[in-house]
Amino acid sequence: MIEIAIMGHGVVGSGVAGIITTHKKKLFASIGEEIHIKHILDLREFPDSPLADRFTKDFEDIINDVEVRVVAEVMGGINPAYDYTKRLLKAGKSVVTSNKELVAAKGAELLQIAKENNANFLFEASVGGGIPIIRPLSQCLVANEVKEIAGILNGTTNFILTKMFDEGMDFDSALKLAQDLGFAERNPAADVEGHDACRKICILASLAFGKHVYPDNIHTEGITEITLADVKYAASMDSVIKLIGDVKLLDGGKMDIFVAPMLISKKSQLANIDNEFNGIMVRGDCTGDVVFYGKGAGSMPTASAVVADIVDCCKHLKARKYLFWADSTNDNIISYNESKTAVYLRLSTTDRETALAKVKEFFGDVQVLSIENEAENELAVITPVLSVEQITTALSELEKDGITALSNIRIGDL
Amino acid sequence: MIEIAIMGHGVVGSGVAGIITTHKKKLFASIGEEIHIKHILDLREFPDSPLADRFTKDFEDIINDVEVRVVAEVMGGINPAYDYTKRLLKAGKSVVTSNKELVAAKGAELLQIAKENNANFLFEASVGGGIPIIRPLSQCLVANEVKEIAGILNGTTNFILTKMFDEGMDFDSALKLAQDLGFAERNPAADVEGHDACRKICILASLAFGKHVYPDNIHTEGITEITLADVKYAASMDSVIKLIGDVKLLDGGKMDIFVAPMLISKKSQLANIDNEFNGIMVRGDCTGDVVFYGKGAGSMPTASAVVADIVDCCKHLKARKYLFWADSTNDNIISYNESKTAVYLRLSTTDRETALAKVKEFFGDVQVLSIENEAENELAVITPVLSVEQITTALSELEKDGITALSNIRIGDL
Numbered sequence: 068m069i070e071i072a073i074m075g076h077g078v079v080g081s082g083v084a085g086i087i088t089t090h091k092k093k094l095f096a097s098i099g100e101e102i103h104i105k106h107i108l109d110l111r112e113f114p115d116s117p118l119a120d121r122f123t124k125d126f127e128d129i130i131n132d133v134e135v136r137v138v139a140e141v142m143g144g145i146n147p148a149y150d151y152t153k154r155l156l157k158a159g160k161s162v163v164t165s166n167k168e169l170v171a172a173k174g175a176e177l178l179q180i181a182k183e184n185n186a187n188f189l190f191e192a193s194v195g196g197g198i199p200i201i202r203p204l205s206q207c208l209v210a211n212e213v214k215e216i217a218g219i220l221n222g223t224t225n226f227i228l229t230k231m232f233d234e235g236m237d238f239d240s241a242l243k244l245a246q247d248l249g250f251a252e253r254n255p256a257a258d259v260e261g262h263d264a265c266r267k268i269c270i271l272a273s274l275a276f277g278k279h280v281y282p283d284n285i286h287t288e289g290i291t292e293i294t295l296a297d298v299k300y301a302a303s304m305d306s307v308i309k310l311i312g313d314v315k316l317l318d319g320g321k322m323d324i325f326v327a328p329m330l331i332s333k334k335s336q337l338a339n340i341d342n343e344f345n346g347i348m349v350r351g352d353c354t355g356d357v358v359f360y361g362k363g364a365g366s367m368p369t370a371s372a373v374v375a376d377i378v379d380c381c382k383h384l385k386a387r388k389y390l391f392w393a394d395s396t397n398d399n400i401i402s403y404n405e406s407k408t409a410v411y412l413r414l415s416t417t418d419r420e421t422a423l424a425k426v427k428e429f430f431g432d433v434q435v436l437s438i439e440n441e442a443e444n445e446l447a448v449i450t451p452v453l454s455v456e457q458i459t460t461a462l463s464e465l466e467k468d469g470i471t472a473l474s475n476i477r478i479g480d481l
Numbered sequence: 482m483i484e485i486a487i488m489g490h491g492v493v494g495s496g497v498a499g500i501i502t503t504h505k506k507k508l509f510a511s512i513g514e515e516i517h518i519k520h521i522l523d524l525r526e527f528p529d530s531p532l533a534d535r536f537t538k539d540f541e542d543i544i545n546d547v548e549v550r551v552v553a554e555v556m557g558g559i560n561p562a563y564d565y566t567k568r569l570l571k572a573g574k575s576v577v578t579s580n581k582e583l584v585a586a587k588g589a590e591l592l593q594i595a596k597e598n599n600a601n602f603l604f605e606a607s608v609g610g611g612i613p614i615i616r617p618l619s620q621c622l623v624a625n626e627v628k629e630i631a632g633i634l635n636g637t638t639n640f641i642l643t644k645m646f647d648e649g650m651d652f653d654s655a656l657k658l659a660q661d662l663g664f665a666e667r668n669p670a671a672d673v674e675g676h677d678a679c680r681k682i683c684i685l686a687s688l689a690f691g692k693h694v695y696p697d698n699i700h701t702e703g704i705t706e707i708t709l710a711d712v713k714y715a716a717s718m719d720s721v722i723k724l725i726g727d728v729k730l731l732d733g734g735k736m737d738i739f740v741a742p743m744l745i746s747k748k749s750q751l752a753n754i755d756n757e758f759n760g761i762m763v764r765g766d767c768t769g770d771v772v773f774y775g776k777g778a779g780s781m782p783t784a785s786a787v788v789a790d791i792v793d794c795c796k797h798l799k800a801r802k803y804l805f806w807a808d809s810t811n812d813n814i815i816s817y818n819e820s821k822t823a824v825y826l827r828l829s830t831t832d833r834e835t836a837l838a839k840v841k842e843f844f845g846d847v848q849v850l851s852i853e854n855e856a857e858n859e860l861a862v863i864t865p866v867l868s869v870e871q872i873t874t875a876l877s878e879l880e881k882d883g884i885t886a887l888s889n890i891r892i893g894d895l
């Protein structure tokens with residue numbers, strides 16, 4: 068029997084306890100021993116839980132229990148999860164987590180502490196919920212040089228964008244629907260402004276390229292500015308708009324990494340990933356494109372990934388898994404200004420003919436888009452591939468001539 | 482330094498040798514030791530290879546070399562791969578293979594021998610080429626009861642079906658194009674008749690449900706009978722036709738497993754997997770649907786999966802991986818006659834009105850399909866869900882009335 072503890076009894080934590088109880092036989096067959104939940108840490112009371120006798124409000128009960136070998140951290144947030152995880156690893160206990168904020172902010176340090184103490188620190192559930200991605204990336208694709216990872220990493224924003232495309236809902240109505248259905252938080256900023264996706268692409272980049280990528284200085288755009296006009300122009304190009312976390316390895320070894328909405332051709336595998344689903348494309352030099360798809364969040368998918376990590380720790384109580392990356396100062400990342408892309412621009416103008424001439428002057432050979440019932444005072448174009456700096460400069464030149472960018476969205480090559 | 486041997490220097494084997502040479506640094510970082518290819522077994526001569534000095538025609542050079550710890554079997558076929566693999570495992574050497582025929586026919590026995598000799602027998606490359614599926618299924622999804630696995634498991638047939646749908650090519654022309662492009666063998670029977678897909682779904686079923694499923698008695702249909710009329714009727718239902726390997730766990734614990742073409746709604750994630758690509762959907766009780774997509778064959782994708790297994794063996798020279806399933810007699814599989822499905826039928830008739838009345842008499846409430854320029858003497862319908870036995874019986878009744886089934890294709894619920 069292997070004694071474990073679970074820190075947090077919210078949406079994910081209660082799912083973890085549930086799966087360990089209901090899937091006992093399957094887990095036993097895999098490990099050859101029974102997993103036993105000895106402690107559950109939560110400040111709330113759960114008198115009606117069948118596990119009521121396991122609850123504690125005191126972390127010291129877990130850290131001081133020498134029988135506990137594996138701990139699931141499913142509290143979320145940096146504090147006190149960071150402090151607890153550090154102390155547990157230092158005590159030689161393995162920790163598994165679904166906490167992307169913690170992994171994105173402190174992953175390198177925690178992996179180093181785990182290594183020094185011959186313990187494991189696993190986090191399959193931190194990206195893509197129940198979609199296997201961390202283990203495939205670190206094990207199955209180990210014989211590949213990863214060239215690019217691009218993913219729809221946030222279910223809330225993907226749900227909103229799908230509703231905008233499929234049902235013509237505007238952003239505010241789609242967000243409200245997502246909130247009503249429980250796909251979005253009451254305070255949706257972390258999702259709709261791209262920060263959640265940013266943490267996840269940073270974790271994937273750290274893993275794929277072996278150096279911690281901190282989310283702090285990564286260019287992050289959300290979807291709050293996307294309008295139904297943009298949706299229609301995208302559709303006119305047989306494209307959809309998806310919020311993409313993208314990291315690309317450039318010649319010379321630096322990374323181009325950002326989170327931004329992108330126009331994606333409907334032929335792309337990522338274009339058909341709709342509603343609350345997530346999808347992650349890994350471009351390897353040997354495999355070509357491999358795509359992983361599924362529910363990126365939710366109690367049971369996420370909890371099942373946490374339990375898979377618990378199982379892995381139980382199988383590796385004495386041996387360490389080789390999941391690791393080194394610390395870094397983000398010095399291997401290019402400035403976003405250097406990032407190169409074609410963009411879709413929707414411009415406000417009083418005179419389309421003159422505006423188009425001006426646009427061509429600053430952007431070169433653009434492709435003009437048109438839709439039914441086009442706004443008279445708007446011009447939509449696709450630019451050639453340029454650096455973000457070139458695009459910004461050209462837009463400020465246009466601004467001087469009274470031509471303002473209403474929308475400015477990257478064209479994805481995925 | 483870890484000494485390995487490669488048996489076979491064909492498409493996959495030369496790729497394995499290539500990746501180990503070109504990705505030396507990445508592999509070293511993952512293992513902490515260098516992989517060194519000591520022997521390559523092939524009956525042919527490769528005097529110009531940079532590894533020319535490693536070649537041998539004698540298997541005894543490998544089995545008798547105590548330094549060799551891991552062997553990649555990439556010869557294909559049952560003989561002599563089966564005999565060699567058995568002897569290597571008995572000698573305590575780990576074996577990795579891309580050989581689906583071997584795993585499907587002898588997996589349980591070889592896993593047992595590996596277990597008894599504290600060696601590993603891994604086969605990530607045997608299903609889905611470079612797509613990670615074996616490891617995700619056995620590790621990441623371990624906290625799930627798998628309910629169903631359905632996959633496009635053969636790139637050749639998927640390429641042919643895509644050409645029939647997208648370009649209106651008939652089967653023979655599409656097969657010829659696939660052969661010209663190197664996606665199909667000169668003798669394409671194993672692909673187009675479904676046997677290759679059958680081996681793969683048997684391997685996935687064995688792994689997911691813990692008991693060996695032998696391909697011998699599994700119902701296996703190919704795509705040779707599919708016509709452009711079927712393609713048009715499928716399109717009229719917003720569906721495509723895909724060759725699907727499917728295994729479903731029924732209430733009561735028995736499996737429904739088969740390979741057959743299926744009409745799949747365009748909304749399904751599997752419907753958008755085109756050309757030579759493979760895709761595998763795993764339906765878990767906790768994760769819901771998870772889909773894995775990528776190139777299912779080819780030298781480099783397959784070789785990279787073989788190398789990932791070599792790396793895993795190198796990391797587990799003393800510990801065993803827990804990949805295992807027990808032997809079985811296929812007694813946990815229902816007869817195909819008991820399998821339940823709706824089907825699309827294209828019937829030949831001299832009188833559509835009378836035929837439809839007869840069809841309704843035997844099949845109940847069918848949905849009639851229509852396409853432009855429909856053949857006058859044909860009637861296409863979708864039946865309700867029935868057992869295969871009920872469908873067969875009804876069709877033989879219709880046959881007595883001069884109504885013959887030209888096509889009979891399952892409707893997928895994927």
